[in-house]
Amino acid sequence: MNTTGIGLQEVRAAYQRIQGWIHRTPVFTNEGLNKVSGRQLFFKAENLQKTGAFKARGACNAVFLEKEENPKSPGVVTHSSGNHGQAVAYAAKCAGLPCSVVVPKGTPKVKCDAIVNYGAELVFCEPSPAARKEVCAQIAEATGKAIIHPFDNYNVMAGQGTIALELLEEVPDLDAILVPISGGGMTSGIAVATHGLNPNCRVYAVEPFGKELQRSLENKKRMWDNPPRFLETIADAIRTQQVGDLTFPILCDYAESKVFSVTDDQMIEGMRFIFERMKLVVEAASGAAVYAAMNSLEDVTPPPRKVGVILCGGNVDLDHLPWIDRKTSY
């Protein structure tokens, strides 16, 4: 463990703990995309992960540890816009623990169904960061269930960091990794692991436009207005504006302060590109990293040649693909 909470050692321990329960996801390359981008791109297909998103890694690590450390645990509870909830439900099922998931009203049905299918209890709340936390805390209080925070939890971060273990084992000499960011659990885990394995490899966060993470990272100080809010973005997996209190210092230490901001239209372009060229179903959040890889690395020095791109998830409402919906609504 380093001064900021987790180190490569915790990520390695997480990998030992979870590897029987998660997929080692493939790393895809595509000559066409290399040509268009002028770089060698390596796509880490976490859309093919258990539960359809990288979140299974962090959830398994945190939930399995809860069971190890508290054999009589009454279970776990979490709040999540969907992917983390599904992941905690999956992890709890693997561990044989009861599970409650608080989700904001309006969460896509496909994600709610998946949570219920893993045997978890679903609790709806108002769609604000404050309401989520409150309902989650009430359940924890009433039942003794352990709260598994979506990102501000070192065990979750360490689990997400295992993405970098696999990716850098396959492509050790990456110059950069692009990570879609919401609360910062995945980016901080990947940044810590990458720093430990290949300090020359830069980790960049890719955010929905309006998050304004770069200003905070440059100042090493939280510059956001409070109370915390959700961003207006089509990428429902990365709507949290402020990164976590625990993830922020790690991001300041190990991620690049340069952050790529991507608009909804740009995310959709990146998303559709992966459907069309790579035949993979990915979420809009994944599209953000793809767009940045294709279009935003021109001005970065030194220019990264070999770039990892995290396709973070594939839980899409297939009845409402954004490039079709948007065309219809014009």
Next chain:
Amino acid sequence: MNTTGIGLQEVRAAYQRIQGWIHRTPVFTNEGLNKVSGRQLFFKAENLQKTGAFKARGACNAVFLEKEENPKSPGVVTHSSGNHGQAVAYAAKCAGLPCSVVVPKGTPKVKCDAIVNYGAELVFCEPSPAARKEVCAQIAEATGKAIIHPFDNYNVMAGQGTIALELLEEVPDLDAILVPISGGGMTSGIAVATHGLNPNCRVYAVEPFGKELQRSLENKKRMWDNPPRFLETIADAIRTQQVGDLTFPILCDYAESKVFSVTDDQMIEGMRFIFERMKLVVEAASGAAVYAAMNSLEDVTPPPRKVGVILCGGNVDLDHLPWIDRKTSY
């Protein structure tokens, strides 16, 4: 070579010839789908193949052989509803040969663009089997280009058979393989290779409703009405009703005479299932095999436990996904 034109030896030779130019595609499994189907399913992801479909295998084998056997070849020409055309264009580009592709009017734009992007010349014809052949023959006559038939060509069949080499290397003890069928090039190639590698593994064709292949296979005689026609099906990759003159005897010898017929709605269900559960973009033709794997194996004896399912391609018009278009048009 066996009495019916190709054997395992030709398939192995094809693999040697093409393996530097095609992907060894992954074989995916999915616990959820195993549970629903009550079997162990192994999905061969030819949607991730070069050009987005298995056709790259057969085209490479045939085009590379043309170049080997005729070093001064003026090039190749073919007719195709899209995937084979794209594949021949790709193969010709790899081989450095000129290429013309005859496509029926109405072929999805995404497929036409891909052909042109590989540097081939595009020639439109009326959408009938006869018109295709005629235009193709005219070009061959005028230019000396070699015709690369989409399926009635032993070199093409041998190339498609390499799918089975890879699949059975990974899962040697499959009980059955389900193959979407159009002209029969892929099914015959897979059937020949499978017979050579594991004669206990049965190869079943899955057809669009109305093709009536089973009647011909059971009688070992072509029972279709002439002239040849296209089927009315949403799966534009498998619209040919009659299998080829060269593929038919091989199918009679090595494929099961039992054929699974799948309606458009069923294909769409299978297709959507793969998008949603496996996060893969697949064509309707792939959905046919998926639907059969999930729903049609109950009455088969002995019941196959381990089943290979060929996801033959992923070249989809993403602006017109059938489950969305159909809902809109109701």
